[in-house]
Amino acid sequence: MNHPPVDLAAIARQEMQARGFEPDIPAAAIEQAESARQNPEPGLPDLTTLLWSSLDNDDSRDLDQVEWAERTAAGIRVLVGIADVDSAVAKGSPVDLHAAKETTTVYTGIRTFSMLPERLSTDRTSLSEGEDRLAVVVEMTVAPDGSLGTSPGANRIYRGLLRNRAQLTYGAVGPWLEGTAAMPAKVAASAPLAAQLQLQNEAAHLLRAARDRLGALTFDRAELQTVVDNGKVRGVEGRRANTASRLIEDFMIGANEVMAQTLRAAGVASIRRIVKAPERWPRMVELAAHYGDRLPAEPDPAALNAFLLRRKQADPVHFADVSLSVLKLMGPGEYVAARPGADMEGHFGLAAHDYTHSTAPNRRFADLVTQRLLKALLAHQPAPYSDEELDATARNCTLMEDAARKVQRDMSKRIAAVALAEQVGRKFAAVVTGVTPKGVFVRISEPPVEGRLMRGEQGVDVGDQIQVTLLSTDPQRGFIDFAR
Numbered sequence: 001m002n003h004p005p006v007d008l009a010a011i012a013r014q015e016m017q018a019r020g021f022e023p024d025i026p027a028a029a030i031e032q033a034e035s036a037r038q039n040p041e042p043g044l045p046d047l048t049t050l051l052w053s054s055l056d057n058d059d060s061r062d063l064d065q066v067e068w069a070e071r072t073a074a075g076i077r078v079l080v081g082i083a084d085v086d087s088a089v090a091k092g093s094p095v096d097l098h099a100a101k102e103t104t105t106v107y108t109g110i111r112t113f114s115m116l117p118e119r120l121s122t123d124r125t126s127l128s129e130g131e132d133r134l135a136v137v138v139e140m141t142v143a144p145d146g147s148l149g150t151s152p153g154a155n156r157i158y159r160g161l162l163r164n165r166a167q168l169t170y171g172a173v174g175p176w177l178e179g180t181a182a183m184p185a186k187v188a189a190s191a192p193l194a195a196q197l198q199l200q201n202e203a204a205h206l207l208r209a210a211r212d213r214l215g216a217l218t219f220d221r222a223e224l225q226t227v228v229d230n231g232k233v234r235g236v237e238g239r240r241a242n243t244a245s246r247l248i249e250d251f252m253i254g255a256n257e258v259m260a261q262t263l264r265a266a267g268v269a270s271i272r273r274i275v276k277a278p279e280r281w282p283r284m285v286e287l288a289a290h291y292g293d294r295l296p297a298e299p300d301p302a303a304l305n306a307f308l309l310r311r312k313q314a315d316p317v318h319f320a321d322v323s324l325s326v327l328k329l330m331g332p333g334e335y336v337a338a339r340p341g342a343d344m345e346g347h348f349g350l351a352a353h354d355y356t357h358s359t360a361p362n363r364r365f366a367d368l369v370t371q372r373l374l375k376a377l378l379a380h381q382p383a384p385y386s387d388e389e390l391d392a393t394a395r396n397c398t399l400m401e402d403a404a405r406k407v408q409r410d411m412s413k414r415i416a417a418v419a420l421a422e423q424v425g426r427k428f429a430a431v432v433t434g435v436t437p438k439g440v441f442v443r444i445s446e447p448p449v450e451g452r453l454m455r456g457e458q459g460v461d462v463g464d465q466i467q468v469t470l471l472s473t474d475p476q477r478g479f480i481d482f483a484r
Helices: 008-018 027-035 094-102 118-124 170-177 191-214 243-265 281-290 301-314 316-330 365-378 387-423
Strands: 052-056 065-072 075-083 132-142 156-169 222-229 232-240 270-274 334-338 427-436 439-444 450-455 465-474 479-483
Touching: 008 387, 027 094, 027 118, 052 170, 052 191, 052 243, 065 191, 065 243, 075 191, 075 243, 094 365, 094 387, 132 191, 132 243, 132 365, 156 170, 156 191, 156 243, 156 365, 170 191, 170 243, 191 243, 191 301, 232 387, 243 270, 243 365, 270 365, 270 387, 281 316, 301 316, 316 427, 334 387, 365 387, 387 450, 387 465, 387 479, 439 465, 450 465
Parallel strands: 052 156, 450 479
Antiparallel strands: 052 065, 065 075, 075 132, 132 156, 222 232, 270 334, 427 439, 427 465, 439 450, 465 479
């Protein structure tokens, strides 16, 4: 079916506005960003001689964190440097007011809508290669059993000046760490850097194994990546996590736990990231039974993870379908304000009681708020936010994150509709991802695209694996229709 060309960039902007975003950064914020500078303070530790490196997506320019590690008698000492965005963005300034409203950078596949002006997020506050930058440093000691050290000084947070020596990518470093590709050029040119990455990978494996024992959930999810050439969609493909991206995920989880624990121990109110026990646990029990497995009647992350690991071993090819089903049944996370001494719900998916978001202040406002709370604590100053402000911020961050997810989902469908327009009539293996009053939704595996099941939807539920035929696509509306 031939469709007239669609202006996806214009549609993305319209979607942003429809979901409550302000896609055009105000002139006052742009003006502030042009003159904003990080001003190093006397007495901060100079960490620029360490061999810091960053790992991120191949096209990332808003670099929020860098890493360094060394082996010690107590284990592997890991340092995560987080961009000190607060040093260039004052609370209540035009940039801050815009960020507080938007709360997140939105990646639509065809255009990125930054929470901060790009002069900041991709330049002045980005931990760009070869640039001296202020940072908040989270130091953790990974014990041989993968736990975070409990002795005094094993885990601490402080400010410092650092320099990213090597901007690296998941796409290049991951296959090398997995032994399926040659060393990236930057790594091959530096034996100390190669040793650094191997040591970091060792620490990450220890952290992950320890979380597995606690019941953190193991997923294999494919994200849709758009292949764009001169602003035109040439195709879509699945991008899966690899060893390099999992390394960063493990380090960020650890850093976020240390941050949450530090603020709680100091009696500081903060924003937490929580994922409640899933309401659709009975469906997860049914899903396990479908595969001849068992889950307990009440939500249990350790039992769920054990089931996922067994499925991954039994059928690695289709494990992504099981992962997606469980993720859909889990439900989204949310931000909540945590009061000192109050009993808080944890993060079900990570099996973590103390968890926040703090490692991406260039693109998440909750992380910038957490950074300010931490810096005030380090400086022995009053908290910069009242309890009421934290409550309002947590609510808005949750609301806008949900809106961003819907923008990204709708744009993914439009992009996929363009890419699949020539494949109408083709058959695909699919998994049911949603059963709602609006209809039944499925996701095909290759490429990982979601659409609506228009025929044969009776009697199916989330997690069912079925065969579908592509009926039609409508890029303008983002419709992708399948039949069972």
